[in-house]
Amino acid sequence: MEQILNRLKQKIEIKSVINKRADLYFITIKKEHIELVLSHLKQQENFTHLAFLQAVDYIEDDKFQLTYMLYNYDIKVNLGIKVFIDRDKSEMTSIHKLWPHAWQYQRELKELFGIDFPGSPRVDESFVLEGWEEIPPMRRDFDTLAYSVKTFYQRPGRTTNDPKRYMKEKLYKNFAKSPESGRNDE
């Protein structure tokens, strides 16, 4: 694995290397190098299996982290490649030419995070949400409570009770004191 990383370092700049386990590494690279790195790893170093491609929202840094998880069947090592992209104009190179099934992840990321992958097949089709008009829901600034209050409504005729008081009035009314202070009558 060291040799693979050294060979990669000769080609591009690697910002950080984390060795999490004997069979799991994470490296951080620049956004522009992703295609070069992935094709090099796939064709030269035998990292032929793309396990997943996912995003993490770092809203405080205004960045999205994209993780490409590759696997090498020969040395049996997982390698996660991390790339940081801007959150505002989030756009990334499509890798569907390297792995045909990558279009699926890219289509999902477009819908749930709003990251665009120009040229990726069917990237604009809706994946799990049909007719969604809000901001992409997996972004951290999406307010789930506000959305559900706005979209759904309370069924008429239903009242909400404070559980503590309700229990005290309904269930423990025979007790002299509330259950909080212990059942002194026993």
Added chain:
Amino acid sequence: MSRISKNKYDNFKADRSKFPQMENGKAIIDLDSHKFTKLWQGPQHPGVTGNMAVELTISGDEIVQAKTHVGYLHRGFEKLLERRKYIQCFTIVCRICVPEPDTNEYCYSTAVEELAGIEIPEKAKWIRTLNMEMSRLASFLMWLGGQAGSLGMGAIGQWTVGMRDFWLDLFEEMTGGRIYHMYMIPGGVRKDLPEGFIMRAKHLVVETRKLLFDIEKSFFNNAIIKSRLKCLGIITPEMVDEYGIVGPNARASGKEYDVRMNNPYLKYPELDIKMITSMGGDAFTRAEVRYQEIHQTLDLISQILDKIPEKGEIQAKIPNVVNWKIPTGETYVKAESTRGEHGFYVVSDGTKYPRRVYNRGASYTQAISVLEKLAVNTSISDLAGLMVSLHTCPPEIER
């Protein structure tokens, strides 16, 4: 290929006059020509494996185009997990997959342990291995019934689901729950094995083997099943990497990839286990590979029952879970489910809540990219069998 067969089919050309014209490997479909019909299979249909729909364009009874539609089962688990504490997440993750929830529990718990730097006790590892294999078995039994049922052989489905119920009884003894167990909490397992459990489990292994003997005779030696499944949905070895295929689907095409052997976890290195591969690549080979894996799983369960230590700790010491802050970091933990590599990618930012939890299921690519490719040129009646033979599990697609 032999020379004879090559000569025989040299000048053979299928009569495709009724089928659409092909251009660059894609069919030109003009719905106004009245040659083609749109047909929806699912989302509520006995022939689909859960709530997903396949939008078919058919010509006669041949599928010329298939498009999958998901979203009928989206419960937003990954969003829910972002807003919950680590211990609250643990009760949700198992609900991602109904037939096989334990793989989720294991991957999530191990990811949290890894980030927090907790080592779990020996006995907990053994119990986890047992639990994982039992859940694999239950899921395989359900699949076997589904595969037979999708081809119109309902009796086998009743046998296997009945047998699965006995295994669920054991799960109930062990964990308290039949379907969702919530058993492997971060730090170990919740309870020790009950008294007499090992004996009852051993007895059930024997019973299951007897049932499998019947199934082999009636399912795998059945001329109709063979004629329907052979040459259906062939996955070539080149497709395996291109489409991210894993698990029995990949092993039936000759790819030697089983997480239990490639990247051993828990107590698998101490067990006698061998990779099962085959070269056919069609639905029947996949069924055979899975059938052998059921036997392998039964074998492993017997081995684990023999080796499991009688006494020992089952829980490591963990901090107060209500205010548990996990150090910053990220990890990817994977395990072998019945469908293949199943993993959890957990990112922590040093707070009480996970920054991101992503669940990688094998069906994600197998049920969309691969199915859309393999369904073309098959008959409508074979689609259900094809979906089951890929072991589609829609909950993994839309977590």
